[in-house]
Amino acid sequence: MIRLSKSSISAAERKAVDGVLQREYLGMGDEVGQFEEMLSSFLGRPAIAVCNGTAALHLAIQACGIGHGDEVLVPTLTYVASYQAIAATGAKPVACDIKDNTLMIDCADAEKRITTRTKAIMPVYYTGGVGNITEVEVFAQKHSLRVIADAAHAFGSTYNGRRIGSFGDINCFSFDGIKNITCGEGGCIVTNDQAIIEKVKDARLLGVTKDSDNRYAGKRTWEFDVTEQGWRYHMSNIMAAIGIEQFKRLDSFATTRKYLASLYDKLFADCEDIITIQHDYSTVVPHIYVVRLRTTRSRDEIRRELLERGIQTGIHYQLNHTLTMFHDPAAAPFPVAEKVYPRLISIPLHTDLSEDDVRQVARTLKEIVSLSNTIHQ
Ligand SMILES: *Cc1c(COP(=O)(O)O)cnc(C)c1O
Secondary structure (H helix, E strand, O other): OEOOOOOOOOHHHHHHHHHHHHHOOOOOOHHHHHHHHHHHHHHOOOEEEEOOHHHHHHHHHHHOOOOOOOEEEEEOOOOHHHHHHHHHOOOEEEEEOEOOOOOOEOHHHHHHOOOOOEEEEOOEOOEOEOOOHHHHHHHHHHOOOEEEEEOOOOOOOEEOOEEOOOOOOEEEEEOOOOOOOOOOOOEEEEEOOHHHHHHHHHHOEOOEOOOHHHHHOOOOOOOOOEOOOOOEOOOOHHHHHHHHHHHHOHHHHHHHHHHHHHHHHHHHOOOOOEEEOOOOOOOOOOOOEEEEEOOOOOHHHHHHHHHHOOEOOEOOOOOHHHOHHHOOOOOOOOHHHHHHHHHEEEEOOOOOOOHHHHHHHHHHHHHHHHHHHHHOO
16 A cells, blocks of 8 residues: 555654653653754754644734734635634634636735724645745734735745745744654644744743743743643654654655655646646655546546555645534635546645655556546547
8 A cells, every 4th residue: 555645664663752751751851842943953943843733833922912803814725624723712703816827815805805803814735835925924914914824735845035934924833754854743832923932932831921941951840820722732752853853854754854845746747637736846845746627527536546555645635624613604706626626636744655656657647538538538
């Protein structure tokens, strides 16, 4: 079976976790501080580690003072984590349509959905590409919005020669089991806004003020004040130990992901029924590889056939405006997302995939799609 995605764990991660277990200090301490320092020096600005990417988004939105009665613009094509993170603050996620080429938020569509309650825009760097960040920044400035980027897919990617996370308002990353690097579960908030940094540092520790530095030193604060709503969102030493070793492997992971995605691009170049997303893989570290199928057969049938032939696939993602919790009957339609969604399919991409695996996946998908198109012509 060729898996859709998986973690890649070496002896180094196992040894690092064992080290934490042997020291028997499992909670938030030295390793978390070290991991944050690594992230901060990589991105050139403060990074605060938390228990997952959803928590990172939730804390970032909360720290901006966004909550009940506020609205956040977010593309409908994203993991439900983006939506739940917004909803967790009491704010309303306002679904927006996507652009046909990048499959990322369409600012022209977003503009139509702005109200007096709109406080932020959450671009989602879908698959690891980032679309036109400058356009989003200009849009946000024009409407006085915060930009809280869901950069869960884009760790390691760059834009105009700068690393994602090293510029812009607020960027949130995920280090869950299958992301570009993993902590098992984990995430971080990166920003130059010192007030946001101070708020999320406390809010991840139940709102206990100024406890982080004690934790890094293996201590904790026994008497304290709490001034704002906090959550149990800190990262543990076990997770950070994995993250530290994974971070050291980022270059190698990125090289492999870029190479395999470029190979898929090349193999699909002669097939007009399989449309790839146009990414420049010299700058994009792809988290997933998504194609759009041009076929009369249902995606389910094609996915079933692929599975029978030993290839796992996925769907990234069900459109959030179709979910009961986030459905708004008064919302304007989503023509691009609705057109694209039924044809989207994610095919295997991870760092333990061989070149032969990629060739086999591409050959099999091309066979199934072209065969089905001949039959139905
Ligand atoms: C993974 C992911 C998240 C959330 O990260 P978790 O660490 O799984 O909580 C958010 N948005 C997108 C697009 C993701 O893929």
